[in-house]
Amino acid sequence: xxxxxxxxxxxxxxxxxxxxxxxxxxxxxxxxxxxxxxxxxxxxxxxxxxxxxxxxxxxxxxxxxxxxxxxxxxxxxxxxxxxxxxxxxxxxxxxxxxxxxxxxxxxxxxxxxxxxxxxxxxxxxxxxxxxxxxxxxxxxxxxxxxxxxxxxxxxxxxxxxxxxxxxxxxxxxxxxxxxxxxxxxxxxxxxxxxxxxxxxxxxxxxxxxxxxxxxxxxxxxxxxxxxxxxxxxxxxxxxxxxxxxxxxxxxxxxxxxxxxxxxxxxxxxxxxxxxxxxxxxxxxxxxxxxxxxxxxxxxxxxxxxxxxxxxxxxxxxxxxxxxxxxxxxxxxxxxxxxxxxxxx
Amino acid sequence: xxxxxxxxxxxxxxxxxxxxxxxxxxxxxxxxxxxxxxxxxxxxxxxxxxxxxxxxxxxxxxxxxxxxxxxxxxxxxxxxxxxxxxxxxxxxxxxxxxxxxxxxxxxxxxxxxxxxxxxxxxxxxxxxxxxxxxxxxxxxxxxxxxxxxxxxxxxxxxxxxxxxxxxxxxxxxxxxxxxxxxxxxxxxxxxxxxxxxxxxxxxxxxxxxxxxxxxxxxxxxxxxxxxxxxxxxxxxxxxxxxxxxxxxxxxxxxxxxxxxxxxxxxxxxxx
Numbered sequence: 042x043x044x045x046x047x048x049x050x051x052x053x054x055x056x057x058x059x060x061x062x063x064x065x066x067x068x069x070x071x072x073x074x075x076x077x078x079x080x081x082x083x084x085x086x087x088x089x090x091x092x093x094x095x096x097x098x099x100x101x102x103x104x105x106x107x108x109x110x111x112x113x114x115x116x117x118x119x120x121x122x123x124x125x126x127x128x129x130x131x132x133x134x135x136x137x138x139x140x141x142x143x144x145x146x147x148x149x150x151x152x153x154x155x156x157x158x159x160x161x162x163x164x165x166x167x168x169x170x171x172x173x174x175x176x177x178x179x180x181x182x183x184x185x186x187x188x189x190x191x192x193x194x195x196x197x198x199x200x201x202x203x204x205x206x207x208x209x210x211x212x213x214x215x216x217x218x219x220x221x222x223x224x225x226x227x228x229x230x231x232x233x234x235x236x237x238x239x240x241x242x243x244x245x246x247x248x249x250x251x252x253x254x255x256x257x258x259x260x261x262x263x264x265x266x267x268x269x270x271x272x273x274x275x276x277x278x279x280x281x282x283x284x285x286x287x288x289x290x291x292x293x294x295x296x297x298x299x300x301x302x303x304x305x306x307x308x309x310x311x312x313x314x315x316x317x318x319x320x321x322x323x324x325x326x327x328x329x330x331x332x333x334x335x336x337x338x339x340x341x342x343x344x345x346x347x348x349x350x351x352x353x354x355x356x357x358x359x360x361x362x363x364x365x366x367x368x369x370x371x372x373x374x375x376x377x378x379x380x381x382x383x384x385x
Numbered sequence: 386x387x388x389x390x391x392x393x394x395x396x397x398x399x400x401x402x403x404x405x406x407x408x409x410x411x412x413x414x415x416x417x418x419x420x421x422x423x424x425x426x427x428x429x430x431x432x433x434x435x436x437x438x439x440x441x442x443x444x445x446x447x448x449x450x451x452x453x454x455x456x457x458x459x460x461x462x463x464x465x466x467x468x469x470x471x472x473x474x475x476x477x478x479x480x481x482x483x484x485x486x487x488x489x490x491x492x493x494x495x496x497x498x499x500x501x502x503x504x505x506x507x508x509x510x511x512x513x514x515x516x517x518x519x520x521x522x523x524x525x526x527x528x529x530x531x532x533x534x535x536x537x538x539x540x541x542x543x544x545x546x547x548x549x550x551x552x553x554x555x556x557x558x559x560x561x562x563x564x565x566x567x568x569x570x571x572x573x574x575x576x577x578x579x580x581x582x583x584x585x586x587x588x589x590x591x592x593x594x595x596x597x598x599x600x601x602x603x604x605x606x607x608x609x610x611x612x613x614x615x616x617x618x619x620x621x622x623x624x625x626x627x628x629x630x631x632x633x634x635x636x637x638x639x640x641x642x643x644x645x646x647x648x649x650x651x652x653x654x655x656x
Contacts, residue, residue: 064415067408242585242622249566250583256570257580263567268559271566295626300618301559 062112071284073117074110077298078103079288093137100145111231117280119234121298125206125243139214142237146217198230204276205239206247207371212378219375234280241300248274251364260360265353273361277302427630448485451641456648459602461490463624464632465616467608471499472633477510479605479632481518482640484548490598491550494616498554507552551598558615565591592619600624603647605640607632625650 078099085095103120110118123138203218210218218237251274255261261270272278282302286295452458462483464476476493483491493500493507500507565588572578593599601624604616609630627643629635 063404064408064411067405068412240585240622242589242619245562245619246583246585246588249562249569249588250580252566253570253573253583254580256574263571263574266563266567266570268563271563295621295624297622300621301562 062109066113070114072115073119073281073283073285074115075119075121075283075286075299076103076106077121077286077288077296079296092134093141096138096141100141107233116230117232117234119204119236119277119280119283119299121236121239121296123205123237123239124297125209125238125240126297128209128238139211143214143217146214146221198228199225200228200230200232201225202232202234202279203237204234204244205237206243207238209238215375216379219372223372223376232280234277236298239276240297241295242297244276245271245301247276248272255360255363258363260363261356262353265356265360270357270360272301274364275301448482449487452486455644458486458644459488459647461492461599461601461603462488463492463494463601463604463616465604465606466493466495466500466632467606468631468633471495473500473503473506474510474514475632475635476500477507478514479635479640480507480550481511481514482637484550485518486644489548491548492553492598492601493550494553496555496615498556501552501554504552549598553617555615558617561592561596561617562619565595589619603627603644605629605643607635623652 081095081099082092084090084098085092090098107118123142127138128135201221203222207215207218248271252261252266252270256263256266277299280302283299286299464479464483466476480491480493495501569578569583569588569591573580573583598620600620600622601616604621604624604626606626606628607630608628625647627646629639629643
């Protein structure tokens, strides 16, 4: 059965391609790569195709890239598929993109076989970036996408996630996404994140809302809010920061994609220090308000700091559990609503 | 069919196991080749430069005409240095060119905070270059001598400044958002703000109120590492990143070319 445009393709690669991959895989490989798939329409225009055809071709290329990533041993890939700003496009185009997503996301559940080679070396990406671009140049047309349906992606351990404000999408698409995400959520060999109805600013705002609600409910205190806590509330809470970002089409913008994650620089040790300082400040503050017996000696203050730290950790743990439950409920609700609709 | 493929993949892995040494060798050769190519490319670039009209803009007037010939001028430019040692004189020089071209906001950034520490030196170098560039009578009219430190704006004598320069370091980037999240949480707690009001637009307004700097339009990144190094995440949404290998001894022609390539970009804002 010949089948184009599945998510993960098993292509007949040329020997040159195969040997390039194996040579590359001998060196260090990034763990997490992010892609901005841009320029579909410009490509369509240049080759006098229809817009929809351009998007489809773009998707094919993406599938090919995912294949390369798996061959190279990159275990996490994030793809910017649809921005919230893209809702501003013409209605036909948005509809067309939604339809494409509908097809592809439901297709995902009937995905086929591929081999996965896991490698965990140190990081040194510049060379990979260059050689990836060489590859893109080398293998422009690869029409041998062979797909065997029936076997599911699940079997091979790919965990599929959708990042973004999915409430903005049509209900049936939400259902398809919820299906795919819940079905693959236990996999942990490779991760595929698709950003849909996503902008980074929206994501940061969502995280701010989350913590503000936590404060409102009394689960955490204002002073508990830290970089780490906000990070845990982002859509990408399960991922490490991307090591490499590739944008096609030659633009040099980030276009509201993973801004927070790319700014990650501070070392964990520094974050720990900031946390400790906060704890200490709070302890001293409270000592000033209600001086406990024997405050004068340093031991008592240290003790106080320790209790503060423990309490803070407890609060944060509770809060994160709360957030986790809410996230799980989001997809459950979508699926339940569908069941109710089917029932009536 | 599936079995066949499994067999093939096992063979593939076996083959890979035997040739570890060869593959490492090939990878190193590729690296060396790429380095040599880059070296030659840069060599040619450098050799060609003296042939170009390499002039130091000697009057404000030249800069003004140059600014007019650009299709669009960024409102806010970031000068990001991703290099280990920083030449403050060159930074000051570029800042002056930006201001003289009529760019209103400038952010100087390096991750380690060296520029922030040595902002006095930058200021001093800036004065030196200013004397060299601007004519005697223009010197007083030019209100560009102020350098802001850090994120908070210091209102001086209630005069609205036309052009601002600030120096940022790595610690300013995400912490700004954390402190904003704290303040928003407390105002939600006090019920002076609704939870649903925390939207990109309102957060954007709040941040701009605090810093009084708009989003970055253009970042000039100096250094070979392709990385933003933690520059304020909220403000780089639609920023164009243009790179140049080094800021040392940067000449006006190169600088102007970078601005020109910014002027020629087209932004679609999602459409």
